[in-house]
Amino acid sequence: MEFTIQQIAVMLGGEVQGEGAQTINMLAKIQDAKKGQIAFLSNPKYEQYLYTTRASAVLVKKDFQPKKEFTTTLLLVDDPYSSFTVLLEEYHKLISFQKTGIEQPSFVGENFAVGKNIYRGAFSYIGNNVKVGDNVKIYPHVFVGDDVVIGDNTILHPNVKLYAGTKIGNNCEIHSGTVIGSDGFGFAPQDDGSYKTIPQLGNVVIEDNVAIGANTVIDCATLLGDSTIIRQGVKLDNLIQIAHNVEIGKNTVIAAQAGISGSTKVGENCMLAGQVGIAGHLVITNNTSIGAQAGIGKSVKEEGQKILGSPAFEIKEYFRAYAVFKRLPNLHDRLRELEKKVYQTEAMMEKPLNNGNAER
Amino acid sequence: MEFTIQQIAVMLGGEVQGEGAQTINMLAKIQDAKKGQIAFLSNPKYEQYLYTTRASAVLVKKDFQPKKEFTTTLLLVDDPYSSFTVLLEEYHKLISFQKTGIEQPSFVGENFAVGKNIYRGAFSYIGNNVKVGDNVKIYPHVFVGDDVVIGDNTILHPNVKLYAGTKIGNNCEIHSGTVIGSDGFGFAPQDDGSYKTIPQLGNVVIEDNVAIGANTVIDCATLLGDSTIIRQGVKLDNLIQIAHNVEIGKNTVIAAQAGISGSTKVGENCMLAGQVGIAGHLVITNNTSIGAQAGIGKSVKEEGQKILGSPAFEIKEYFRAYAVFKRLPNLHDRLRELEKKVYQTEAMMEKPLNNGNAER
């Protein structure tokens, strides 16, 4: 990417003070910036860097009054930080969607229906009867199985694997090594102690605006016609396990290495911290917040709870219980001490009674 | 696949009541089924759907007596559900083994000994001196290192990685992204605080009928001639860690995200739930059941135990202890209350004693 400062000013609705014709090709922090880069000044404690920065342009507040000389060009905006964020996002989009065209060798099966402006990297594999929307980016080593459908503007990073029948919506981003649609873990015990594989014939459906990290696994549903479902806006981190027939509700966020067992339904707007484990066949209601490493063994029915522990319960209660847990040896000592005292007392009490002491 | 109802009747030992010449290409639930599909009726509460279903055929019990008119063809069998399961399995086999032939580009090293009826997907890589049995399916992006041996009827899903020297038996299925034979985690501490890599020269041996999920890792053994061993019938889920020199006994089942450290031997017919962790150099005896997120720090010697906790102990005892743990703040309050009372009592008791009680 390369824009003039003037073009950026138009994009942000700002005003140029200096040489607007210079070109910008990168964003940077004000203290690190070099020629050709744009930085921002929001927090006054960084103002010192303005006077020494080598950035070609710096975003500053409209009412900014410099105290010393400087060489950079100013770009005056209402809110330098949020303007910088806008530039970051634009830059990210440019980066993410800059690749187009088809690299060779790549493999395409029969009946490939494909939109405009897509990228298909070298060594990517497209099975039969695949349907892909506009602006889709399929990086190298991606595997797209038969009958897969992918919406518009979706990015599949290198080595994403989509098993046959997977459906993915619009504006999704899936990172490297993630596997979608692998067989659910279903085995029927036999009389001889061995297990028979239960065929896994369903698929995975991922709705719009879903982000999935690297090396995560989402298994397909067991029955033909059934789906493991990731609802719109869900954000999954790396190395997560989503078992067969799970459903994750809208805008739920799940951190790395969490695992959700078969047929569990997680509600909307939930937050699961790292390494959480949820047993199978449960219902976790909306707005549930589950702390790191918690283990969930039964359904959560009341909305808005924060829980922790394995098995998990209300988070403040967990911390209170844990505070006492840490002092258990002390408690135990005190209990023993008390026992001694009480039995002594008892013994003393009993003696007089037994002895029928007169003076009482 | 496409069979006539009459052909399916022969396969199941059933009887056709209606048009046996119609073709079936899919299985479905009775309420969802369409033309060309076969469904089953087992639970009487679904009987209503028989009279409206668009399925071309429905499996029903031999003695089934319809109460209304219907348009579908009946296929009378002894047990509709188990007949449907048989069809599901056949369907699954057809799906799993339907791919044959060689897609290009693919890579094959020297001395490739290969059986009949195999599938090698595009971008699959076969090293030198590899031996592969009949009906093996090697999906795209699979890496098979030098000197690997693979038995008959084994399926390697896209992107499975087999390091050099790996041995895999018959009828195994390994899902995408799983790595077999990577280096064990062995490092010798040096005087300067750094670590020297201990060469990992063994391999991994996987016996017959083993199923392995996606993105799981099984490290090779440390010494030349030694093996990390997965015995016959073992079922491993997704994202599992199996360290160097581990041995997993026959028909043991391990759920997602569990991890087993180096040189530990897990017995036969064990069940490890999700996110279990087992330390190194332990022996877990046969028929041990380990609950979710449990941490195992010492060997389990008595067969048939169920354990939980970190470190783990008998599961019912764990739950009893945990029930008290949740109430620890209350226990602590009660202990303090008791202390107050007992010291008060003691003070009261002591006062008279100290005060020169007459009878002394």
Next chain:
Amino acid sequence: MEFTIQQIAVMLGGEVQGEGAQTINMLAKIQDAKKGQIAFLSNPKYEQYLYTTRASAVLVKKDFQPKKEFTTTLLLVDDPYSSFTVLLEEYHKLISFQKTGIEQPSFVGENFAVGKNIYRGAFSYIGNNVKVGDNVKIYPHVFVGDDVVIGDNTILHPNVKLYAGTKIGNNCEIHSGTVIGSDGFGFAPQDDGSYKTIPQLGNVVIEDNVAIGANTVIDCATLLGDSTIIRQGVKLDNLIQIAHNVEIGKNTVIAAQAGISGSTKVGENCMLAGQVGIAGHLVITNNTSIGAQAGIGKSVKEEGQKILGSPAFEIKEYFRAYAVFKRLPNLHDRLRELEKKVYQTEAMMEKPLNNGNAER
């Protein structure tokens, strides 16, 4: 590899007793060794095998005095075990670095700057402006994004994925399926309950002598110019999660399935056991040892601690507390028993006081 016993003797500074012209192509244990293999005898209890071994050569101590006849050639050295270790390492290096040349098809972008003696496997992908040192091994299905820099003697096993901008030092080894540079998990909550992706524009820097296991994930830093950093000598096992902006200090060792959240700094020479989880924005000081499955919720400031639990505290205290935890039902019973006694006593005490009973 194939060396004569005489050549090996020169390499180890040892002396041949027997036929030095025989060739050796493999290392083995003395009890398993075959013709063409070399073994060692260090522990006297294995001496019996010397007299029956089929090894072509056996490393023995300089002063070794055989008690019976034998057919193998002896190679006399100061320390047979450490000499064997030297051979193991040499063998490992030979194995690791034996592959050279370029297999086809493989993909290389523009401006590829590459050293001597490298291996690029079939289906490997090199983006634009990539710089690779000498003796680098890039196995099949490796993805190297744009602007990546890789030092000398580094090995990337099959299917390693390096996102654009990743920097890797010298003498590193990264195992299959590991993803480096994927987006950090950053999402800004919006008023409607949805999340907006925060662009992740930094990179990952891996210094020299770093080993990384299979299917591990290291996310890039959030800001342009920032890096997630793995310092020299760090050893990471399989299936580990390293979030954005994390820094792992020199010679720190992390076992499988551990996870470190965003912006946390782990010091030098730390040891993290399996399945450990560390929250974000913490500082773990040097020489900290964290036990398996521990959860770290706050910074560790004092060096040299060993901690355990979730949240973690001093390991011995944890075990003491846990020992009491296991007996909590018993403690609870005893507390109840005491309460009964004390209230009884109190009742007894109060009665006389209240009643002022003299006659007792």
